[in-house]
Amino acid sequence: MAAEEEVLAEVEAVEAVYGGDCLVLNSFPPHLHISMKPRTADVSFEQFVEATIKIIASPQYPKEPPCIDLVDCKGLDEQRQKHLLSCIREKAHELSSCLMLVTLCEEAVEKLSAMNHPDGDCPLCLYPLVPEDQQNETLPFMKLMSCFHCFHSECIIRCWHWLQNTKETDSASSAGAAGRPTQNMENRKDMHGKMKEGAGNCPVCRKPFHAKDLEHVLDLVGSHSSSQSSLDSKLPTGDEKLLVSESEITRRLKFEAILKLQEENSGLIEPKRDLVVLPGMFLPQPVTTSTKESAEQQEKDPSAVASGKHASGNSNGPSSSGHRNFGARKQRVRSDHHSKGHSSRKPVQQWVRKENANGK
Amino acid sequence: MTSSSASARKALSKIACNRLQKELVEWQVNPPAGFKHKVTDNLQRWVIEVTGAPGTLYANETYQLQVDFPEHYPMEAPQVIFLHPAPMHPHIYSNGHICLDILYDSWSPAMTVSSICISILSMLSSSTVKQRPEDNDRYVKNCRNGRSPKETRWWFHDDKV
Numbered sequence: 050m051a052a053e054e055e056v057l058a059e060v061e062a063v064e065a066v067y068g069g070d071c072l073v074l075n076s077f078p079p080h081l082h083i084s085m086k087p088r089t090a091d092v093s094f095e096q097f098v099e100a101t102i103k104i105i106a107s108p109q110y111p112k113e114p115p116c117i118d119l120v121d122c123k124g125l126d127e128q129r130q131k132h133l134l135s136c137i138r139e140k141a142h143e144l145s146s147c148l149m150l151v152t153l154c155e156e157a158v159e160k161l162s163a164m165n166h167p168d169g170d171c172p173l174c175l176y177p178l179v180p181e182d183q184q185n186e187t188l189p190f191m192k193l194m195s196c197f198h199c200f201h202s203e204c205i206i207r208c209w210h211w212l213q214n215t216k217e218t219d220s221a222s223s224a225g226a227a228g229r230p231t232q233n234m235e236n237r238k239d240m241h242g243k244m245k246e247g248a249g250n251c252p253v254c255r256k257p258f259h260a261k262d263l264e265h266v267l268d269l270v271g272s273h274s275s276s277q278s279s280l281d282s283k284l285p286t287g288d289e290k291l292l293v294s295e296s297e298i299t300r301r302l303k304f305e306a307i308l309k310l311q312e313e314n315s316g317l318i319e320p321k322r323d324l325v326v327l328p329g330m331f332l333p334q335p336v337t338t339s340t341k342e343s344a345e346q347q348e349k350d351p352s353a354v355a356s357g358k359h360a361s362g363n364s365n366g367p368s369s370s371g372h373r374n375f376g377a378r379k380q381r382v383r384s385d386h387h388s389k390g391h392s393s394r395k396p397v398q399q400w401v402r403k404e405n406a407n408g409k
Numbered sequence: 410m411t412s413s414s415a416s417a418r419k420a421l422s423k424i425a426c427n428r429l430q431k432e433l434v435e436w437q438v439n440p441p442a443g444f445k446h447k448v449t450d451n452l453q454r455w456v457i458e459v460t461g462a463p464g465t466l467y468a469n470e471t472y473q474l475q476v477d478f479p480e481h482y483p484m485e486a487p488q489v490i491f492l493h494p495a496p497m498h499p500h501i502y503s504n505g506h507i508c509l510d511i512l513y514d515s516w517s518p519a520m521t522v523s524s525i526c527i528s529i530l531s532m533l534s535s536s537t538v539k540q541r542p543e544d545n546d547r548y549v550k551n552c553r554n555g556r557s558p559k560e561t562r563w564w565f566h567d568d569k570v
Contacts, residue, residue: 175521211481255517
């Protein structure tokens, strides 16, 4: 009986340490789910992994070590998952017949902290995210907030461009002008405005992400490459590395991004609110704010919205007029708080191209 | 509507080339089970031999897949068809066109030739009957002028096979 009380006290201790991250399904014998983040990841953009482990103990605990398993994890490939689990299980055997729940959790967090870096290849170009040989010249990469999948910034942006362009062209071709998406990647300045509309899906797991997840990267890349630079060219590296986060660089990039925006909008400038330009950093999306914002911007400038609609009709032209970009940007603001914007155009593009009903 | 087949014939972009070379190397190290890449010097068109999985309707049968990569692979899906003779399957037309969502609407640039091959083999393996799609004749007639399956507006409403 005394043993049971000790175990109960231990469960309480775990609860006290992990608070809301600890879910007690049963106090005795203990059955816990604990969500863990790496110790180094107080700032969301420095977090690349997380895991939820479950600990199920038998009534014989602590004489018998508890079962330990992963419930859920992000950013960990199979190999690292196995490694994490085997480390915790080993520890459990080592500590057999001692009260070990707190220690086990600490061990797990410790291991998770050691793994807190992106691993493996970029799923889009298949080259390593962080080349081992040239630590100083790593391409900047980013992770998506929803699923922790990581890509080279360049790659995910190229993908995003393509998606936005396909959408554009689809709606254009449904109006009669046929044509496959835009091989005209050279007018990226133009696209810089457009790509911010709507949302996309993670190429790996298809979880939706929002334009806002990408904005800072777009600004970062946009601010460094001239409008002629092709997508094939390597980005300037050096101070763009993700893990470099000195406030000076942040500040400079932020202002470069604003300058870029200003150029696009023929001098009109409305700095994005609460946007800090840092690769890998994401802000929660205040849905209400963006709704308010859009309403207020529509009021302010109804003509811009109209011109945005007009511009989308002929997306193949190499135009880069400031007016047009301005329109596109406004449109983005209108639609970015839900995954499917363009409610006005959407219905048209859906089924026009269907020629054969290949029923199966 | 013919522009996409035109773009499929365009030379690969630099990005597409890099990516395909990488895929080829990885294929050579670790090819998907049941597939054999027929070596050519044409990076833009792969011909791959598929052998039906043991214990399925297509066991010991060999077919050939032709994979053509567009200029902007992997943003654009590759065109994947069976060369003649195409396997008898409720989702495979006699002209080799394959009704499989990941080749068209559900393509994602994170997919690879390997992952496509695995999907196709799994599609073959789960078939319970060797027959052509119901609308085979109509569809094949429609495609007589050498149209690419990527120009078809596909309906996908059967995930059983």
